Amino acid sequence: MKIKLVKKANPADRDKKKYYANAVNAGKKELRAIADDIAGRSSLTKGDVENVLSNLIDRLPMYLNDGFSVQLGHFGTMRISLSSDGAESPEQFKTGSIKPKIVFTPGTELKKQMEKISYETVESE
Numbered sequence: 275m276k277i278k279l280v281k282k283a284n285p286a287d288r289d290k291k292k293y294y295a296n297a298v299n300a301g302k303k304e305l306r307a308i309a310d311d312i313a314g315r316s317s318l319t320k321g322d323v324e325n326v327l328s329n330l331i332d333r334l335p336m337y338l339n340d341g342f343s344v345q346l347g348h349f350g351t352m353r354i355s356l357s358s359d360g361a362e363s364p365e366q367f368k369t370g371s372i373k374p375k376i377v378f379t380p381g382t383e384l385k386k387q388m389e390k391i392s393y394e395t396v397e398s399e
Contacts, residue, residue: 276300276396298396305331338376348383352376 276298284290309324316323334352337344343353359371380388 275391275393277393278396295393346381348381350378350380350384352378 277295278298279293280296281291282294284292305324305327306320309320309327312318312323313320318326334344338352338354341354343351345351353376354374355377357373357375359368361367
């Protein structure tokens with residue numbers, strides 16, 4: 275993985291700046307490219323893989339909206355977390371203040387794979 279070093283304020287001492295690693299974005303891997311890659315590693319066609327991935331993407335919001343955690347094998351688990359404005363009483367609570375976000379917790383296999391990443395520093399602009 276390519277990284278660049280960026281000088282930022284140290285969270286422990288805002289007056290001191292230190293260099294921190296930032297991942298270099300190599301671009302996007304889109305659904306078709308992912309399907310093509312997976313198809314090349316299996317007996318499924320690119321269309322079969324793309325269909326399965328598209329259906330997962332279509333159904334995932336419904337599962338989360340219904341209150342389920344979605345566990346995707348060794349890849350990890352997704353769930354919804356909510357934040358909202360507080361209210362003095364239940365009657366005063368406004369559901370319009372609720373902001374959902376998706377929390378992803380990587381599985382143990384994915385975490386192990388991430389520990390194996392090697393890094394290459396590139397020049398910063």
